[in-house]
Amino acid sequence: GQQVMQIPQYQHVQEGEDFTTYCNSSTTLSNIQWYKQRPGGHPVFLIQLVKSGEVKKQKRLTFQFGEAKKNSSLHITATQTTDVGTYFCAGPDFTGNQFYFGTGTSLTVIP
């Protein structure tokens, strides 16, 4: 079956350092969404990318969708303690019948 893997699984950074999580799907995705889940919380939508090669920015966050629409990345510049949480990529399979979440990257920011 389809798999959506994220690396790294865990990342500890000093406050002010940059952070990147990579998302790789075994098959082509029609679009990709990113969610953030704080400890003890529920996933919160961050952004959706639809076009091949698309890049979107939200303040310190930069999202990319790969040319082949099988991978994506999220880069955070100058992390802050408020960035702590698990970041998930997610998207529908090629049939559109199922929605897959990536394995997630847990970010810890050390003040």
Added chain:
Amino acid sequence: KAGVTQTPRYLIKTRGQQVTLSCSPISGHRSVSWYQQTPGQGLQFLFEYFSETQRNKGNFPGRFSGRQFSNSRSEMNVSTLELGDSALYLCASKIAGGYNEQFFGPGTRLTVL
């Protein structure tokens, strides 16, 4: 607007029992999806309902079922509970079908003893 609400928030059951979880979507949202979140398997899609019809279904056994009412509220039922069903069950709503922003509820934490 009020967010997605789920009841109950916590539930403890024993093996073999059945359970029903409830989800009230954001007003005006017609699509409701259910997910299971566990440390080992992560977030897994259970099913999606839109206008009272199941649109999509994940790879879960038939013990997991759901329905949606005319007011878009949804329920999820798990019969013959197993220890492995212990998880956080999340409901998410969106305006319509298709691939757009989902709003998640706080989840129901189910523990099966």
